[in-house]
Amino acid sequence: MAHRASLSRDGASEPLISHSLDRPETPGSTIEDETQEIDEADESKLVRPGLFIWVLTLCAGISGLLFGYDTGVISSTLVSINTDLNSRLLTTWDKSLITSCTSLFALFASPLTGVLADSIGRKRVILAADALFIVGALWQALTSSVWGMVGGRSVVGIAVGSASFVVPLYIGEVSPSPFRGRLVTVSSLFITGGQVVAYIIGWLFSERAGGWRWMVGLGALPAALQLGLLVLMPETPRWLVKAGLKERARRVLKKVYGEGDGMDSVVEGVLKRVEREIMEEEVQGGGVEREVEGSRDASKAGWRKKLDRVGDGFSLLVDIGANRRALIIACMLQGFQQLCGFNSLMYFSATIFSLVGFRSPTLTSLSIAITNFIFTLVAFHYIDRIGRRRILLYSIPIMVLGLVLCSIAFNFITLPGSRASEVQAAAPNQNLAWPLIILLSMILYVSGYAIGLGNVPWQQGELFPLSVRSLGSGIATATNWGSNFIIGISFLPMMELITPVGTFAAYAGVCLLSWWTIWKIYPETAGLSLEGVNGLLKDGWGVQESIRRREH
Numbered sequence: 001m002a003h004r005a006s007l008s009r010d011g012a013s014e015p016l017i018s019h020s021l022d023r024p025e026t027p028g029s030t031i032e033d034e035t036q037e038i039d040e041a042d043e044s045k046l047v048r049p050g051l052f053i054w055v056l057t058l059c060a061g062i063s064g065l066l067f068g069y070d071t072g073v074i075s076s077t078l079v080s081i082n083t084d085l086n087s088r089l090l091t092t093w094d095k096s097l098i099t100s101c102t103s104l105f106a107l108f109a110s111p112l113t114g115v116l117a118d119s120i121g122r123k124r125v126i127l128a129a130d131a132l133f134i135v136g137a138l139w140q141a142l143t144s145s146v147w148g149m150v151g152g153r154s155v156v157g158i159a160v161g162s163a164s165f166v167v168p169l170y171i172g173e174v175s176p177s178p179f180r181g182r183l184v185t186v187s188s189l190f191i192t193g194g195q196v197v198a199y200i201i202g203w204l205f206s207e208r209a210g211g212w213r214w215m216v217g218l219g220a221l222p223a224a225l226q227l228g229l230l231v232l233m234p235e236t237p238r239w240l241v242k243a244g245l246k247e248r249a250r251r252v253l254k255k256v257y258g259e260g261d262g263m264d265s266v267v268e269g270v271l272k273r274v275e276r277e278i279m280e281e282e283v284q285g286g287g288v289e290r291e292v293e294g295s296r297d298a299s300k301a302g303w304r305k306k307l308d309r310v311g312d313g314f315s316l317l318v319d320i321g322a323n324r325r326a327l328i329i330a331c332m333l334q335g336f337q338q339l340c341g342f343n344s345l346m347y348f349s350a351t352i353f354s355l356v357g358f359r360s361p362t363l364t365s366l367s368i369a370i371t372n373f374i375f376t377l378v379a380f381h382y383i384d385r386i387g388r389r390r391i392l393l394y395s396i397p398i399m400v401l402g403l404v405l406c407s408i409a410f411n412f413i414t415l416p417g418s419r420a421s422e423v424q425a426a427a428p429n430q431n432l433a434w435p436l437i438i439l440l441s442m443i444l445y446v447s448g449y450a451i452g453l454g455n456v457p458w459q460q461g462e463l464f465p466l467s468v469r470s471l472g473s474g475i476a477t478a479t480n481w482g483s484n485f486i487i488g489i490s491f492l493p494m495m496e497l498i499t500p501v502g503t504f505a506a507y508a509g510v511c512l513l514s515w516w517t518i519w520k521i522y523p524e525t526a527g528l529s530l531e532g533v534n535g536l537l538k539d540g541w542g543v544q545e546s547i548r549r550r551e552h
């Protein structure tokens with residue numbers, strides 16, 4: 001059996017695998033029997049999440065606020081910069097560069113920090129992201145050149161890319177199974193709440209000279225607050241066990257589960273499940289942090305060893321069937337979350353509303369952000385009750401309906417000018433009924449999005465076993481940012497090339513495809529322990545098995 005005592009930082013002589021997976025207590029029984037005894041049902045004794053886990057979730061969720069704020073604030077920033085940068089108006093190229101560098105840097109940052117979160121821990125990555133959020137916000141606020149702005153937005157991109165995957169992962173790894181869905185959805189609530197705040201701040205400051213400096217600079221405040229709060233918070237118990245710090249993991253779990261009746265055995269059950277998972281991975285392919293004596297050339301330079309470990313992680317992810325399937329599902333969900341076109345509304349709804357004739361387009365587009373936030377609350381309430389798969393299968397048809405109505409309504413609207421991307425005054429004497437139908441269908445679409453696709457993909461961490469959870473989540477998050485980038489740069493050209501009718505119809509097509517794919521390959525994971533989810537994917541997609549389990 002592999003020993004990983006070298007990772008232990010507790011000071012305690014606690015080789016990770018050897019005695020953590022103590023011998024079966026009853027002769028003849030296996031580890032599987034043993035963990036079955038302390039089964040997942042035990043956690044159902046917990047009636048509600050305790051204060052500790054709430055505080056922890058809220059502290060971690062502040063990163064979501066920053067994510068939402070920094071992505072939401074850009075539209076009003078761009079329109080209020082005027083000639084403040086390089087003493088000239090921003091060109092279209094400047095605007096595209098400033099907008100897209102954030103998603104581009106987020107795209108590269110997430111898989112890289114995915115590796116980092118395994119070696120230095122989840123919490124330290126959040127803290128590093130906070131530092132970057134602060135630097136990026138101040139950098140943007142103080143710059144006087146376009147390239148300076150691009151630099152600041154890129155730093156924010158690295159922070160957003162890291163925080164967007166590590167925060168749901170952090171919350172997921174500390175949450176008791178019955179509430180994991182809801183608690184992870186709290187980070188989506190913060191994201192959508194951050195976007196609402198960004199719209200409001202943008203609207204408040206847009207008329208002031210240099211107001212945009214405040215808009216971008218204010219992002220530093222929540223980051224500083226989180227930095228102060230999170231240093232007091234613990235690392236996740238899963239990461240601690242993996243790092244050989246079982247005693248510390250036990251202390252954290254005790255706080256998470258509280259003092260209630262039977263909670264001690266639940267804590268022990270969780271520890272055993274985690275350890276069993278680690279051991280199974282060691283047996284399957286040698287863990288990511290395989291440090292089996294003699295298996296590596298001891299003289300190899302530190303960085304070579306690290307690269308080897310990353311290589312190990314990648315092979316674990318793609319060579320093992322269950323992990324490969326988890327990666328496909330996670331990337332598929334993240335890809336669809338973006339390719340369904342929601343963020344084209346986030347970034348350009350004011351442009352669209354001004355084209356179709358609304359007097360106050362910025363205020364109208366606030367309704368999009370608010371709908372997104374309110375319906376994420378609905379998801380928060382139902383996600384563990386209805387389940388991830390079902391909530392998606394119910395909500396995507398609502399999105400399709402909204403998009404189809406929108407596409408039909410655009411048929412009856414005469415857009416001003418020949419180029420749809422030009423923000424001009426509305427065509428005069430336009431019948432206001434159709435613009436109103438467009439607004440209502442967009443609200444319908446956004447409500448469907450917020451209930452399902454807007455948040456379920458962030459549950460991605462639960463699909464992966466511990467050894468590849470961080471890397472897998474990082475890669476899936478990169479898919480999110482890559483698709484976000486595609487939507488950001490293709491929306492206006494699509495509006496011109498295939499008209500708004502075609503653009504919204506195309507998004508409806510993407511939604512239909514996502515419904516079918518989810519129906520085919522995404523099993524129900526609600527209520528299962530983190531260690532139980534990956535088991536579903538061992539011999540296939542596990543859809544039928546998951547439905548059967550849920551029914552019992």
Ligand SMILES: O[C@H]1[C@H](O)[C@@H](O)[C@H](O)[C@@H](O)[C@H]1O
Pocket residue numbers: 071188191192195337343346372453454455458484
């Ligand atoms: O989950 C979030 C949320 O739905 C946001 O509103 C959206 O802008 C992001 O792209 C998405 O990742």
